[in-house]
Amino acid sequence: MLAFLWKGCGGKSSASSVKVGIRWDLRSGQLQGPYLQDGTSHETHNAVHALRLPIGSVWVADAGYYSLKELRQFSQQGIFFVIRPHGNLAVSTLSGQRLPLAAYLHQQTGNVIDLSIRLGSIPALWLPARLLALPVSPEVAEQRRAHLREKARKKGHVPSAQALALAGWNLIVTNIATSQLEAQEVLLLYRARWQVELLFKLWKSHGYVDQWTSTDPTHILCEFYAKLLAMLVQHWILLESCWDDPHRSWMLSADLLRDQVPLLLQGLRGRLPLDQVLALIHEALATNATIPARTTRPSTSHQLLDGVYWGLT
Incomplete structure (x- = not known):
């Protein structure tokens, strides 16, 4: 339905599809993108590749x-x-x-x-x-x-x-x-590259960025952009609240953050001071959603910090 913006393969496949390109700094948590491109174009043509990386x-x-x-x-x-x-x-x-x-x-x-x-x-x-x-x-x-x-x-x-x-x-x-x-x-x-896959999984399972409730192209486009924006706001809040703890689960933290959405809306609408709202959300997320240390199949964060390689899958 959005083939006028993003081309798909056509035929039995979708007439319209979109690829989302991001670059995620796993040290700082900074996210570049998302940049959108035709589903038929190669990943190396995404605009994110025009952004220079720091030396080293x-x-x-x-x-x-x-x-x-x-x-x-x-x-x-x-x-x-x-x-x-x-x-x-x-x-x-x-x-x-x-x-x-x-x-x-x-x-x-x-x-x-x-x-x-x-x-x-x-x-x-x-x-x-x-x-x-x-x-x-x-x-x-x-x-x-x-x-x-x-x-x-x-x-x-x-x-x-x-x-x-x-x-x-x-x-x-x-x-x-x-x-x-x-x-x-x-x-x-x-x-550690799998963290990007988990981020996309989070956007799909929590943000439903690949689902919509309308058949009207304009409505679909608005809903798609709104969900992407919501995921960026979520990323920013989780970054401020959880990034200092490498063993924090973003999936579980996103579940907790969802409960705070009514409070966040009050801050975004100006009914409550936004800095106070964010402080309250930070407190709510501060001590929960920690990934436990496992003796089998340890998390990526534990492997990186402990220097113990477990496997690629």
Whole structure:
């Protein structure tokens, strides 16, 4: 219904869909975005990528944002990256020899393979990096291969042998030197990327940003924007109230904040001093919604602070 703004795939898929791009600083909690784009456009075309990152920062992203050109620019600007690559990546050894990655990994032993490489197929544009590889279970590998085959079938071709073989591995590339971070520490950083997924889950499950009650395009658009704005207000309040405690659950805190919405509205409407309203909300959220320390599958915050790597999933 909103195809005049955001294009979808059409056909059996939605005629209109939108992708939401954000950048979240996991140290300060600052959120850049959301920036909206056509659902058919690639994630790397989102406006958030036009925003410069501070020198020395670490950019963590999934395979959807993998762009060798952008990674090369990051390295030139003094910015670090930790990202999952595509399954068809071209890899060479530091001596310049093309590396048959799937065959090479098949011969390796150990839980984590840490390899110094050059990314890219053109020698003049090679990018020095580290490749971390972790084997996945046979069940996970087969699920990935089935997904690759189905995706390729819809496009009228078959997946490459390398892509199918590499489906048995979790691959991470980074330009952080081994002298700065060990392999397990890099994997911990990558695991923190899931906080962005949890944020989107929060927006959907609490803000219902992907649902609406009307069939009128104008009403849908107003409702969509209103919900996004509400999620930004929620983010700001949770940031002010909870960010100092790394073990605070934003999901549980959002539940508590929902109970305070009538009070917040009084402040936003000017019926009560807003600073006093925010102070009362802060008190209500101050001592609740803490994530307990778990002996199995500890939270990302506990893993980062304790330096104990548990896994990528």
